[in-house]
Amino acid sequence: MKRATTILLIILVIIVGFAVSTIASPVLVIADDVEEGGGGGIDMAAKFSITGFEWIYPGSSFNEQGQTLHNIHQDSPDDPYGAARDIMTYTYDFTPHLIIGINNDAANAIFGEGIVDDIRANDAYNGYAGSSNVPGTMSRGDAVSTAMAQNGMNVFQIPIQALMGNIAFHFV
Numbered sequence: 520m521k522r523a524t525t526i527l528l529i530i531l532v533i534i535v536g537f538a539v540s541t542i543a544s545p546v547l548v549i550a551d552d553v554e555e556g557g558g559g560g561i562d563m564a565a566k567f568s569i570t571g572f573e574w575i576y577p578g579s580s581f582n583e584q585g586q587t588l589h590n591i592h593q594d595s596p597d598d599p600y601g602a603a604r605d606i607m608t609y610t611y612d613f614t615p616h617l618i619i620g621i622n623n624d625a626a627n628a629i630f631g632e633g634i635v636d637d638i639r640a641n642d643a644y645n646g647y648a649g650s651s652n653v654p655g656t657m658s659r660g661d662a663v664s665t666a667m668a669q670n671g672m673n674v675f676q677i678p679i680q681a682l683m684g685n686i687a688f689h690f691v
Contacts, residue, residue, distance in 0.1 A: 529678035544616050547607055548572075549588075551620035551687070558592040561603070563638075563663055566613065574660025580610045600689040618689040625685035628676040630667055637666035 545568040553559040564575040577588035586594040588606045595602035600618045608614045626634050641662035657665065680686045 526675060526678055529681075530674060533677065533681075545613050547575075547603060547615035547618045549577075549603065549618060549620050550626065551622050553622050558596060560593075561589050561591060563659060564588060565660075566607075566611065566615075574658075574663065575607075575611070576659055580606050582606045582609045600691050604691040616691060618691060620687040620689065621680075622685050624683075625676075625680040628680050628685070629673055631670040631673075634666055634670055637670065638662045641665055 545566045548565045548567050549561045550563040551559060552562045555562075561577040564577055564580070566573040566575060575588070580588035582602065582605050586602065586606070588603055591599040591602045591606070600620075603618055604615055621629075623635055638659075639662075641657045642659050677686065681688075
């Protein structure tokens with residue numbers, strides 16, 4: 520019983536933290552694919568504020584030098600999350616002070632095994648316009664929303680995945 524109380528308390532703290540931080544500035548949530556070659560890549564992102572999620576495609580998000588959000592780990596290995604903050608400021612005119620990175624293991628635990636495959640099945644471009652290997656017809660944001668809604672969300676996995684390091688909080 521004590522463990523359940525602790526988990527619920529952690530969830531409550533996370534929710535309150537999100538609410539408080541979004542008042543000051545939106546939170547950037549990123550799908551951090553650490554297994555992608557070259558040090559990892561950002562496959563999807565969302566601006567989270569008190570008005571909800573706004574999907575951001577990392578390949579269309581860039582800084583003054585043309586570096587994309589997708590490649591922050593390769594382009595800025597010493598400060599990838601500072602680079603992400605600067606890209607959001609440059610492209611979308613908001614400056615996140617909290618970036619939450621969620622890897623594939625956390626996504627699978629929270630939304631069910633196969634969430635990434637469900638997204639790819641619906642994604643019309645799979646990151647590359649005109650890809651003939653992708654059967655989907657949705658934008659990446661719509662594909663993510665649909666897969667999340669279809670699979671449901673196991674909120675009890677959020678603190679567990681955070682404790683396991685599969686969800687990382689970066690203050691920038």
